[in-house]
Amino acid sequence: MRYDAIVIGAGMAGLAAGLRLALYGKKTLVLERHSRPGGLNSWYRAGGYHLDVGLHALTNYNPAAGRDAPLNRLLRRLRLSRAALKLAPQKESWILHYGAKLVFNNDFACLLDNAQARFPGAADGLRKLAAEARRHYMEDRFFTGESARARLPEFIAGPMLREMILMPVMFYGCAAQDDMDWGQFLIIFMSVFEEGLCRPEGGIRPIIDLLTERLAAAGGELRLRAGVHRVITSDGAATGVILDNGEVIESGAVYSSAGWVETAAMCPEMDPAGETAAGAGAMSFLETIHVLDRPAAQLGLDASIVFYNNAPRFAYRKPEAPVDLQSGVVCVAGNFGYETPPPFEQVRVTHIANPDYWMQAPDAQYHTAKDEWPVRSLAALPMDLPDFRSAIAFHDTFTPRTIKKFTGKLNGAVYGAPQKHPDGATPVPGLYVIGTDQGLLGVTGAMIGGVAVAARTALV
């Protein structure tokens, strides 16, 4: 059997790219090593609950905008109805930084008013920043090669507000430590603050189900428990793959969502000198899902998402300790505008983690640490959040090791390597990268990137 396109990985990027390729009439096969699609954003059952692996919120909510809004454009390319996703908007989110608090919601004016009240004169700069972000997005460029920390003072004069704006943007999509590319900053700034946050009713599973159904309807195939061992080349160009079980499948092109370094490991022709092995995957996270025995509102937990940082400067970098409790993201999943409220309340708490520790700890130490750090994490949450510890009915934690185990991402690096490849091209003709190391991050970003690379390569 020969395919036009093979997609490695059935995460958000692979499913979206596979569906778009199938819609182009390409004979498409999506191969996933796991028994379930979804990748970093799959779902599982534990303690009698259906849980999402990694979902706080989707970015780019923007209900009112027309076809130019990134999410609407994406859905159109995949021929999905926006109504079918049942997106529930956030209520309000907080940025807590070293004693200061900013509130934002899906109306950008809320952030402007809040910032202006706390930092007089700030609204003007934020408005300019939003215009700059929109301009950058319309130019269809991702990266500018400039430092976000160096460019931000042109728009935000005060260092405190700069840290407060950087924090959510970095948490939601920065693979590098300490600083990020200015272009990437602008895209995520727009995606989070201007276009806003939401959660799909029923979590990620209905979206994954919809994507897999549509893939099949468009004539594409999805094979689970089908890991790719090697990408094969002929005369230097990709011509197919060898599966873990030795099966050879030929195809005209191969799209890999495994990550750049991970793909190079499957295709030595991509990087004969082994150069890319360095620098991949310093940023990973520890996330605990706390299932509560009552709605969060009864506990006075009113925010949808809380981003917090207890130091004067936000340290977005690999910590010395196994987990950095100075900062974190707390998502109260019930505090979104659902039509039907979710069957149970959950609070998800995420911290930056040191992947070396979690990957290398001996098993016994690993399991002890996995029990202890969530307890310490709860004790370290900011005072603005009511204590919900007595309401926890069940909890489950994932570490960088869990992420590596289930997605193959080196070091459990959620956002991949700092070096991105926006056009998806690799040194091997016919082999493309999509997903995390293509450049756009998060659920929405991974899908947009997958579709963009599919369009760029399928039409030539």
Added chain:
Amino acid sequence: MTADGIRQAIIQIISEIAPDEDLTGINPDEPLRDQVDLDSMDFLDIVMELRKRYSIEVPEKDYPQLATMSSTVGYLLPRMESL
């Protein structure tokens, strides 16, 4: 295929490409893009679906003929009559 059949086929294709659009009451003589939110990529998708479903090639120079529903049906009728 009859003119009416072709019209139905076009509506079917647009409803799949743009599932959130309301396609009832399309004025056949007004430009489609003024009535339905279609961008140039959507337009290419329509052309692609015509090729996939009915093996009809619409060369780029003929795209203007697909501006309204009436002109589209008029353009496709001689090409789809025998289907």
